[in-house]
Amino acid sequence: MQSKSDIIAQDLASKIKHQLYKPGNYIPSENQLTALYGSSRETVRRALDQLTELGLIQKIKGKGSLVLNLERYSFPISGITSFAELNKDLDMRAETKILTFEKCSQLPEKFLPYFSEEKDSKGTHVERLRIIQDQPDVLDCDYLLNPPIADIPKSAAEKSIYQYLENDLGLSISYATKEITVTKVDDHIQKLLQLDHELAVLVASRNYLEDTTKFELTLSYHRPDKFKFVDFARRKHIKL
């Protein structure tokens, strides 16, 4: 269920996207938004907090909330976003080729160096090659852990695994830890990505549900010349 502040945030985000509120201008003040949406100021402020976190606006005390212009530098791809979602959002008309789809009684070898803590976990191994404009771009290796994900139809891998998990199974994907490195890859991967050298960008991530259950391990091998990670970050003032 969407909360009132989620709906307001969604509506404002869409208005910013469609340039009803333009970069460099202020959106209506919190009091005006309060009247507009018929809600309390705190509720409006919770919506604005979301937009601030996303990097859509910057709040300036005494003045208002300024719309930032980030579209110039393309859009954040950090966070947790599935390939299918990116494909749709960025309209990159990509093709997906399923290379592997198998159930395993333990973690496949290739995952071991990165996720040794799951050595003996059952799961489903999915390998998919992402092809953009006839160019192999990314090799996605997923391992869906068996508890909590028992069975998954092959059709879900063809479309979107995340959509299947969230819409069909009703699971709530919540957070992830990611690690980006550059590694040497074997002949097999080198051939798949049509590389003329042995280096690839590797994004390794552990993905978790709302109840902190780990449900997926991912290794994504990217062509270095195509790889681009865009991020928006705010300075945090908590010192550990």
Place this chain on the structure above:
Amino acid sequence: MQSKSDIIAQDLASKIKHQLYKPGNYIPSENQLTALYGSSRETVRRALDQLTELGLIQKIKGKGSLVLNLERYSFPISGITSFAELNKDLDMRAETKILTFEKCSQLPEKFLPYFSEEKDSKGTHVERLRIIQDQPDVLDCDYLLNPPIADIPKSAAEKSIYQYLENDLGLSISYATKEITVTKVDDHIQKLLQLDHELAVLVASRNYLEDTTKFELTLSYHRPDKFKFVDFARRKHIKL
């Protein structure tokens, strides 16, 4: 000035760091924290929101706030954190060698392909080589834009530019957009980083103040074999 909720967040974060609250356990409930800190529940909740965003805890409805165990996989280096801060936090006893420190009337050539919008901006050009355990690791190229940063002493570059800006000049560093790619580098950089090939990881970022003034451009060239970017991300549900 630090707000009440900031102080609570800071205190809780420190307790988590020092294992007073351990991973897998729940921190005290919001009502207990309310009593503990003598504040309202909303104030406590604002503190918990910060810890949630940082990935220190996961709130579970009906149960409580669980401490997550992220230290196992080393700690998020996304966000905006200066090298000096990282050096201190991670205790990596790094050495910094200043290669360039000059005022410029326009953007130096090397920045142009990445920040063409600042072509004619005055500023200070700082190049620093980061050496970790006698191994050149990162080449940091900064360009501090003249408005808003007029003069900067060379001593600041030797210690920490961010500390100088925030503490001495009283500027508020607020947010940044970052872009991570892999690029071919020229002989000069190749030699500095002691690379036996031509690929380096490039982190390009635009850094902004609280009033949305852009104040710094950064190009960081990393040795691919040493590069590691760790991130914590939460799934966002706003669709653009």
Place this chain on the structure above:
DNA sequence: ATTGACAACATGTATAGACAAGTATAATAT
């Protein structure tokens, strides 16, 4: 022993109100 209802806890969401502090404008005094 199993089930079901209930109570006591947890977090999630929304509201209303108050005051602080930064910004900009207009009126005022010099």
Place this chain on the structure above:
DNA sequence: ATATTATACTTGTCTATACATGTTGTCAAT
């Protein structure tokens, strides 16, 4: 004209309250 003051805005912070909803254990009925 210039500087000062008042004011009406803005966002920032905190409080108190209410109700919704999810979780867990207890106690009673079956």
